[in-house]
Every structure is written in structure tokens, then in C-alpha cells.
Amino acid sequence: MAESFVDLHCHSTASDGTFSPTEVVRLAKECGLSALSLTDHDTIAGVAEAVVEAKLLGIDFLPGIEISAEYPHPGTMHILGYGVDPESGKLKKLTDTLIAGRDNRNPRIIAKLQQLNVAITMEEVENEAGGQVVGRPHIAAILHRKGYVSSIKEAFNKYLAQGAPAYFDKERLTPKQALEMIRQCGGLPVLAHALQLHTDNDGQLDRVVKDLVDLGLAGIEVFHSDHNPEWIAKCEKLAAKYKLLKTGGSDFHGTNKAHIHLGMARGHRVPRELFDQLKAACAAAARPPLVRP
Numbered sequence: 001m002a003e004s005f006v007d008l009h010c011h012s013t014a015s016d017g018t019f020s021p022t023e024v025v026r027l028a029k030e031c032g033l034s035a036l037s038l039t040d041h042d043t044i045a046g047v048a049e050a051v052v053e054a055k056l057l058g059i060d061f062l063p064g065i066e067i068s069a070e071y072p073h074p075g076t077m078h079i080l081g082y083g084v085d086p087e088s089g090k091l092k093k094l095t096d097t098l099i100a101g102r103d104n105r106n107p108r109i110i111a112k113l114q115q116l117n118v119a120i121t122m123e124e125v126e127n128e129a130g131g132q133v134v135g136r137p138h139i140a141a142i143l144h145r146k147g148y149v150s151s152i153k154e155a156f157n158k159y160l161a162q163g164a165p166a167y168f169d170k171e172r173l174t175p176k177q178a179l180e181m182i183r184q185c186g187g188l189p190v191l192a193h194a195l196q197l198h199t200d201n202d203g204q205l206d207r208v209v210k211d212l213v214d215l216g217l218a219g220i221e222v223f224h225s226d227h228n229p230e231w232i233a234k235c236e237k238l239a240a241k242y243k244l245l246k247t248g249g250s251d252f253h254g255t256n257k258a259h260i261h262l263g264m265a266r267g268h269r270v271p272r273e274l275f276d277q278l279k280a281a282c283a284a285a286a287r288p289p290l291v292r293p
């Protein structure tokens with residue numbers, strides 16, 4: 001059989017991507033991908049639409065979500081949740097809470113920008129976002145369009161990134177809560193882009209991953225647009241050591257991260273077998289355990 005490729009990490013307009021869920025699936029088809037997982041931040045609002053288009057185009061699909069967990073500066077810890085049950089009441093409650101955390105943070109960013117003489121309103125930001133999940137890339141896109149910065153990247157560096165003047169943190173789950181919540185919602189938790197943890201050395205990275213494994217981590221993202229061959233090798237090694245599922249994806253955000261292309265993770269394509277193994281593991285996790293008499 002011909003080689004087949006997938007993308008297990010991408011964002012739509014349901015969070016901070018610029019392509020609708022339908023458009024992301026169409027693009028996946030155009031790129032020749034055979035399977036896709038949509039992993040919007042803090043929401044599965046895009047999943048229903050993506051499922052319909054994926055069926056239509058004959059692309060296999062797995063629902064996903066990406067959640068940010070508490071982690072010391074300057075690192076960030078993102079946990080992907082695969083195979084979460086879109087009907088789960090717990091998931092609805094979880095996403096409502098995460099979105100409330102954003103709604104609490106975003107007006108503070110805007111107030112600070114206004115103090116810095118940037119002409120921007122919450123209303124503009126909400127219009128830019130379109131959906132319920134309003135994130136910093138939406139604010140960055142407005143700053144870019146209005147000419148305050150020459151790129152999205154500069155908007156982060158100058159205003160929005162950790163350490164910049166208009167940075168405000170949002171309420172996050174602890175790693176333990178994030179892993180537990182994903183499992184309670186029928187999903188499998190996977191550590192995203194381990195490079196972004198900004199660990200000082202391999203020993204520290206190992207300890208962080210081991211702690212997550214003890215809390216129920218099921219997989220690690222090996223291929224990602226931030227991962228060079230060295231990071232791919234580190235993550236492969238951790239996957240083997242802790243018997244973790246391996247995943248990979250582009251982290252496509254449309255024009256909010258224009259250098260990232262769907263189906264490509266820093267020059268690597270993601271082999272189909274990673275999707276098949278992940279999907280099988282999600283199905284096994286969702287089955288009720290055998291009850292022995």
C-alpha cells in the first residue's frame with residue numbers, strides 16, 4: 001500500500017486558527033492526508049462540523065482538544081486530549097470553565113494595551129475571534145492589521161508574550177487536573193510540543209515526563225513544527241522508555257502562524273500508523289472494563 005500521512009494537531013476558527021473546521025478538512029484532503037485530528041484550544045466546538053466534512057471527503061477523523069496546564073515560566077505545558085466524547089457533560093463543564101478563564105484575562109490585556117495607547121476594543125477582539133474561544137493570536141492579528149506591529153510574532157514579542165507589557169496569565173488546570181479531566185471525558189492525554197517546556201536538560205525533561213506518566217499520561221507528541229531532529233529523538237526515547245503512544249502534527253493555525261503548513265511538522269510528515277495506534281488506544285480506553293464475576 002502507498003505511504004499515507006496524517007495530521008494530529010491543528011486549530012480552526014473554533015479557537016485561534018483562521019480556517020473554519022470545514023476548510024481545515026478540505027485542506028487536509030488537498031494535502032493528501034488520510035486522517036486528521038482537530039485540537040482546538042479549550043473547545044470541541046469545531047468537531048461536529050469537521051466530522052461531517054471528513055465523512056464527505058473520506059478522511060478518518062479523531063476529536064481532540066488542547067489544554068494549557070500550570071507550569072513555571074518561561075515554559076508552557078500543553079496537553080492534547082484525543083478521543084474525548086463530544087457528548088460528555090463533563091467536557092462541556094470543563095470547556096466552559098477554561099473559556100471563563102480566558103474571558104477573565106482578555107479584558108485585562110485590552111485595558112493594558114489601551115493604556116499603552118493602542119486603539120483596540122474588546123468588541124473588535126470578539127469579532128476577530130468569531131467563536132467562544134478568544135486568544136492572544138486574535139489580538140495579535142488586530143495589532144498587525146492596524147499597523148502597530150509588522151507581524152504576529154512581533155505582536156507577541158512587543159506586547160503579548162510572557163514578560164511583555166500586556167501579558168496576563170489565565171487560570172489554568174494543574175497538570176494532574178488536566179490529565180484527569182481528559183480521561184474523565186473519555187479521552188487520552190498526550191504531552192504536546194515538549195520543547196516548549198523549556199527544560200534545562202534531559203534529566204529535567206525526563207522527570208517532568210515521568211511525573212506526567214505517573215498521573216496518567218498516555219502519549220507524547222514526537223513530530224511538531226517546533227521539533228528539530230534532536231527533539232524528535234528525545235521524544236522517541238521517552239516514548240520507548242515510558243511506553244507512551246507517539247503522535248505528531250503541524251500545529252496549523254492558518255494565517256495566524258503562516259509559516260506552518262497542514263500535514264508538515266518541520267519538514268516531516270506524520271505516518272498513518274501513529275493515527276491508527278492512537279485511535280485504537282482511544283477505542284480501548286473508551287470501552288468499559290471487563291467485569292469479572
Ligand code: AMP
Binds near residue numbers: 016134153157161
Ligand atoms: P492564549 O491561548 O490566548 O494564551 O494564546 C496561545 C496561542 O498563542 C497559541 O497558539 C500559541 O502558540 C500562541 N503563542 C504564544 N506565544 C507566542 C509567541 N511568542 N509568538 C507567536 N505565537 C505565540
Ligand code: ZN
Binds near residue numbers: 017137
Ligand atoms: Zn493556538
Ligand code: FE
Binds near residue numbers: 066078192193
Ligand atoms: Fe500548544
Ligand code: FE
Binds near residue numbers: 009039066
Ligand atoms: Fe496547538
